[in-house]
Each structure stands twice: as C-alpha cells, then as structure tokens.
Amino acid sequence: MPDLEITIGGRSFQVACQPGEEHFLRAAAAMLDSEAQPLVAQMGRLPEARMLLMSGLMLADKAAAIEDENRQLKAKLAEIEARPVPEREKLQVPVIPPQVVETLAELAARAEALADRLEEGKVS
Known part of the structure; x- marks a missing residue:
C-alpha cells in the first residue's frame, strides 16, 4: 500500500x-x-x-x-x-397546374423553332 x-x-x-x-x-x-x-x-x-x-x-x-x-x-x-413531443409540421408544396406545364412546353418548343430558324438564316 x-x-x-x-x-x-x-x-x-x-x-x-x-x-x-x-x-x-x-x-x-x-x-x-x-x-x-x-x-x-x-x-x-x-x-x-x-x-x-x-x-x-x-x-x-x-x-x-x-x-x-x-x-x-x-x-x-x-x-x-x-413534455409531449410536438407534432411535425406538415409542409404544403403547391402543385404546378397542368396548364402551366403545357404553356412552358409550348414556349420551349417555340424557342427551339426560333433558334433553328436563326441557324438556317431564315429570320429577318
């Protein structure tokens, strides 16, 4: 010791x-x-x-x-x-209406067509 x-x-x-x-x-x-x-x-x-x-x-x-x-x-x-556990807050994510998606697709197609015409030199 x-x-x-x-x-x-x-x-x-x-x-x-x-x-x-x-x-x-x-x-x-x-x-x-x-x-x-x-x-x-x-x-x-x-x-x-x-x-x-x-x-x-x-x-x-x-x-x-x-x-x-x-x-x-x-x-x-x-x-x-x-203490009780607080409930989780639910987040609401807005859904994009179908007409917006269609409009955006149409604008994209127009832009591509315009780009093609510019490349071919047909735009005045």
Missing part, C-alpha cells in the same frame, strides 16, 4: 492508499488544502483537528450546494423530457 505525504493547511500528513489511487488522494488533499489555507490565513495557527474539521465542513458545504444544484437540474431535465 503506497504511503503519501500530503500537506493541508501548511501541515504534513502521512497517509496510505490503494495502489493506483495516489492521484485521487492527492486531488482530494488539494481540495481540502484549498479550504484550509484561508482558515489558517485568517485565524493563524489552529489545532490540527479544528483546522481539518472546519476545512472538511466548508468542503462538505460546497459539495451539498453542488448536489442541490444537480437535483434541481435533474428535475428540470425530467420536466423537459416529460
């Missing part, structure tokens, strides 16, 4: 952890230390137990606030997911 030296509030502690857990222990100690540093700066040297207790309580308060926010977000997500 690896032994690590961690520092919290300017004090060193020897702690053991499972192999491979060293990174997590260091991260947890850093979080606790970030709470202890302001306490030590404000109050000076505190008894070890009091410093650790106060730091732990401050960290627990932050964790509780995050859990509360997480609960609220989960409730909001559940509310959003419970």
Whole structure:
C-alpha cells in the first residue's frame, strides 16, 4: 500500500492508499488544502483537528450546494423530457397546374423553332 505525504493547511500528513489511487488522494488533499489555507490565513495557527474539521465542513458545504444544484437540474431535465413531443409540421408544396406545364412546353418548343430558324438564316 503506497504511503503519501500530503500537506493541508501548511501541515504534513502521512497517509496510505490503494495502489493506483495516489492521484485521487492527492486531488482530494488539494481540495481540502484549498479550504484550509484561508482558515489558517485568517485565524493563524489552529489545532490540527479544528483546522481539518472546519476545512472538511466548508468542503462538505460546497459539495451539498453542488448536489442541490444537480437535483434541481435533474428535475428540470425530467420536466423537459416529460413534455409531449410536438407534432411535425406538415409542409404544403403547391402543385404546378397542368396548364402551366403545357404553356412552358409550348414556349420551349417555340424557342427551339426560333433558334433553328436563326441557324438556317431564315429570320429577318
């Protein structure tokens, strides 16, 4: 079992952890230390137990606030997911009337005939 030296509030502690857990222990100690540093700066040297207790309580308060926010977000997500799915909007594509198609075909035929006459030189 690896032994690590961690520092919290300017004090060193020897702690053991499972192999491979060293990174997590260091991260947890850093979080606790970030709470202890302001306490030590404000109050000076505190008894070890009091410093650790106060730091732990401050960290627990932050964790509780995050859990509360997480609960609220989960409730909001559940509310959003419970909403009925809106029906898809149907798009009406206008159909081109047959007479328009016929007229366009007639215009195309006239244009082709005119182009043919131009090529033959019969247009004046």
